[in-house]
Amino acid sequence: xxxxxxxxxxxxxxxxxxxxxxxxxxxxxxxxxxxxxxxxxxxxxxxxxxxxxxxxxxxxxxxxxxxxxxxxxxxxxxxxxxxxxxxxxxxxxxxxxxxxxxxxxxxxxxxxxxxxxxxxxxxxxxxxxxxxxxxxxxxxxxxxxxxxxxxxxxxxxx
Amino acid sequence: xxxxxxxxxxxxxxxxxxxxxxxxxxxxxxxxxxxxxxxxxxxxxxxxxxxxxxxxxxxxxxxxxxxxxxxxxxxxxxxxxxxxxxxxxxxxxxxxxxxxxxxxxxxxxxxxxxxxxxxxxxxxxxxxxxxxxxxxxxxxxxxxxxxxxxxxxxxxxxxxxxxxxxxxxxxxxxxxxxxxxxxxxxxxxxxxxxxxxxxxxxxxxxxxxxxxxxxxxxxxxxxxxxxxxxxxxxxxxxxxxxxxxxxxxxxxxxxxxxxxxxxxxxxxxxxxxxxxxxxxxxxxxxxxxxxxxxxxxxxxxxxxxxxxxxxxxxxxxxxxxxxxxxxxxxxxxxxxxxxxxxxxxxxxxxxxxxxxxxxxxxxxxxxxxxxxxxxxxxxxxxxxxxx
Numbered sequence: 001x002x003x004x005x006x007x008x009x010x011x012x013x014x015x016x017x018x019x020x021x022x023x024x025x026x027x028x029x030x031x032x033x034x035x036x037x038x039x040x041x042x043x044x045x046x047x048x049x050x051x052x053x054x055x056x057x058x059x060x061x062x063x064x065x066x067x068x069x070x071x072x073x074x075x076x077x078x079x080x081x082x083x084x085x086x087x088x089x090x091x092x093x094x095x096x097x098x099x100x101x102x103x104x105x106x107x108x109x110x111x112x113x114x115x116x117x118x119x120x121x122x123x124x125x126x127x128x129x130x131x132x133x134x135x136x137x138x139x140x141x142x143x144x145x146x147x148x149x150x151x152x153x154x155x156x157x158x
Numbered sequence: 159x160x161x162x163x164x165x166x167x168x169x170x171x172x173x174x175x176x177x178x179x180x181x182x183x184x185x186x187x188x189x190x191x192x193x194x195x196x197x198x199x200x201x202x203x204x205x206x207x208x209x210x211x212x213x214x215x216x217x218x219x220x221x222x223x224x225x226x227x228x229x230x231x232x233x234x235x236x237x238x239x240x241x242x243x244x245x246x247x248x249x250x251x252x253x254x255x256x257x258x259x260x261x262x263x264x265x266x267x268x269x270x271x272x273x274x275x276x277x278x279x280x281x282x283x284x285x286x287x288x289x290x291x292x293x294x295x296x297x298x299x300x301x302x303x304x305x306x307x308x309x310x311x312x313x314x315x316x317x318x319x320x321x322x323x324x325x326x327x328x329x330x331x332x333x334x335x336x337x338x339x340x341x342x343x344x345x346x347x348x349x350x351x352x353x354x355x356x357x358x359x360x361x362x363x364x365x366x367x368x369x370x371x372x373x374x375x376x377x378x379x380x381x382x383x384x385x386x387x388x389x390x391x392x393x394x395x396x397x398x399x400x401x402x403x404x405x406x407x408x409x410x411x412x413x414x415x416x417x418x419x420x421x422x423x424x425x426x427x428x429x430x431x432x433x434x435x436x437x438x439x440x441x442x443x444x445x446x447x448x449x450x451x452x453x454x455x456x457x458x459x460x461x462x463x464x465x466x467x468x469x470x471x472x473x474x475x476x477x478x479x480x481x482x483x484x485x486x487x488x489x490x491x492x493x494x495x496x497x498x499x500x501x502x503x504x505x506x507x508x509x510x511x512x513x514x515x516x517x518x519x520x521x522x523x524x525x526x527x528x529x530x531x532x533x534x535x536x537x538x539x540x541x542x543x544x545x
Contacts, residue, residue: 019289051405052291058402078312078409080304080356082297089281090293101295101356103305103405112405114295127312143294 024053027067033141036133038071040109048110071106074113074149076129078103081119104131104149116148124151163543164258165382165389166508167375168198169501171337174370174489177275183217184229186371187271190494191230194267194373198385202231205375206263211240211250211270212493215285216277230269243286244299244528245397246270247372247496248441251524252395252534254376264378270497271371274490279367286530292404297356299443300364302404302531304356307446309410311358313461316449318358320464322349324448325363325487327473332484334474334514337498339368339489349445363445363487370491372498379542390504390522393537394425400531407531412447414533415454415525422523422535423456426543432457436519437506438480439499441527445487448472448480451527474516482506482514496526496534503538 021029024041031037041053045060049068057064079102088095100117102125117125118134130153139145170193172178172186181189187210195201208230214220223232223239230237238257242249247270254268280298287296295301310316326346332338344362352361382389398414398421401407419431428434438455442448449463457478458466466472472480481487483502486495503524505511511519520541526534 017289021290025290052403054402078305078309080301080308080359082301082304082356083353084300084355086280086297087278089278089284090289095297099295101297101301101305103409111403112407112409114292114405116295127308143290 022055024055028053029141032145033139036072036135037069038106038113040068040070040106042066042068049108050111051106051109051113068108070108072133074104074106074109074131076102076117076125076127076131077105077112078127079117079125081122081125100125100148102131102149115143115146118148118150124154126154129154162259162261163379163391164255164376165379165391166500166504166538167377167382167385167389168194168200169375169504170194170197170373171498171501172371174337174339174368174491176339176367176369178273178369183219183222183271183273184226186273186369187226187229187269190271190371190373191267191269194375198375200265200375200385205231205235205265205267207236207238207257207266208232209238209240209250209253209257209266209268211246212272213243213246213282214241215282216279216492217273218277230267241493242529242532244441244443244492245496245526245532245534246493246528247498248500248524248526248534248536249397250497251374251500251536252397254374255392255395255536258376258378264381266376268374268376268497269371270494272491272493273369274367274492275369279492288403296404300356300359303444303446304359305409306412306450307358307444310446310450313410316464318350318360319346320449320467321358321363321445322346323467325349325445327467328442328448328481328485328487331474331482331514332488335483335488337489338484339366340484341488359444359446365443365486365490368489368491370489370494372494372501374497374501374504386508388508388540390507391539391542393539393543394422395537396422396425396535398533399529404530410450412451412454412531412533414531415451415535416456418533418535419455422537426537426539431455432478435478435521435523437482437503437516437522438478439483439485439502439522439524440480441486441496441499441525442481443486443490443527447527452480474514479516482511482516496528499524499526500536503536507538507540
């Protein structure tokens with residue numbers, strides 16, 4: 001039985017999900033947009049600095065209120081280069097493969113910040129490499145206000 | 159654990175293929191259920207409750223508990239859905255243990271299934287991650303696994319050749335398993351020459367997409383021994399979740415497995431896992447995990463995983479065979495995958511694993527991986543637990 005598939009189309013529609021980023025997330029994105037500044041938050045108990053900032057330290061289960069500056073420079077914590085084509089479900093468009101996927105440890109932070117890494121020279125991409133953010137000219141209070149991070153020094157002594 | 163002892167008394171697995179257009183979801187589920195009932199010598203009338211799960215969002219159909227009763231036999235019975243991402247299958251097994259151990263039900267049917275051919279896996283997995291902070295650069299399961307592999311390699315100097323040795327092992331083991339989707343051996347050179355998906359992961363380092371289902375029947379002490387001469391007794395279960403955002407992960411180690419293994423072995427009084435465990439069915443979605451996670455499980459010291467793999471210790475006939483079934487790298491119907499690990503461990507204990515049987519297996523471990531670097535574990539034994 002080799003028949004044509006039954007096609008069910010949903011047409012040209014959008015799916016308008018609205019997510020709350022929370023008050024701490026809002027402060028982070030506002031600072032990023034207006035001052036190109038990265039904010040973390042410190043746990044009063046374990047003293048870990050979390051990026052993105054969130055109100056509760058999950059491990060200690062205590063509220064955090066102590067905002068601290070982190071970055072803007074950092075080091076690559078780990079990374080990969082995505083090389084297989086796939087559709088981004090957020091946009092319905094193909095992701096710009098290949099692209100660098102980096103986990104950046106911003107100076108002063110204990111967690112990692114995910115973003116694109118510039119891969120023009122792949123030989124410079126390594127764990128521990130020093131990176132800086134490249135900002136968008138028109139910033140909209142979104143993660144995309146940072147276009148990507150780029151390696152400024154590949155020596156990996158941290 | 160609850161007060162009652164629990165055993166697996168029957169298992170069933172479908173024909174697993176990359177595409178099963180010959181059946182719809184209910185029919186696929188029914189294949190596994192029918193086989194498990196026959197294996198346990200039961201009819202659906204004997205089943206007190208059904209636990210079912212798959213990956214929500216995968217096939218574009220949610221609420222599987224509602225629409226699958228024709229396939230599960232759950233009509234007018236208690237049906238409970240569990241869905242925890244990649245760990246779904248193993249969470250189903252742990253849920254089944256809890257339901258029987260608690261005294262709520264005597265005979266529970268557990269079903270995991272997936273038709274990956276009908277899903278956009280990467281798109282659906284993305285919906286498990288934070289829309290604001292995680293999704294911009296996230297690229298499905300492979301992106302996180304690649305980040306783990308890079309961090310491990312930088313720390314311990316392991317290579318993609320070491321990982322390829324794991325893929326070669328599992329694909330060779332799969333040749334003994336009629337349920338495996340990929341039953342053709344591969345070489346290290348094949349793995350290294352296959353396309354790079356996300357550095358350092360090659361195509362042949364990762365699991366395939368599979369349509370398939372698995373069913374397992376659990377019974378309480380008193381019932382189990384009457385149904386089968388060698389029940390698979392569940393000695394312990396453990397489950398760990400680690401973080402909220404991907405950037406919080408301690409990349410390069412699997413903290414959730416480290417903690418779960420510690421708890422699992424303590425509950426069963428296991429002090430030297432390498433000597434005391436006879437076989438492991440590990441939910442290992444890519445080859446590098448075969449090196450990294452045996453360290454997290456405490457089988458070998460940090461940084462010694464590759465050496466242990468190369469020694470042949472985890473091959474069939476070795477000190478501690480891992481994945482006699484061929485594991486996830488040979489077959490991966492995601493919502494069923496964790497339950498298949500559990501079923502395969504049960505087959506080993508019950509002595510029903512045929513060509514993939516580890517001789518005289520008395521203690522087995524099955525694991526589940528998924529969610530956001532989460533771990534589930536079960537410890538299986540031929541001996542009745544002494545707790």
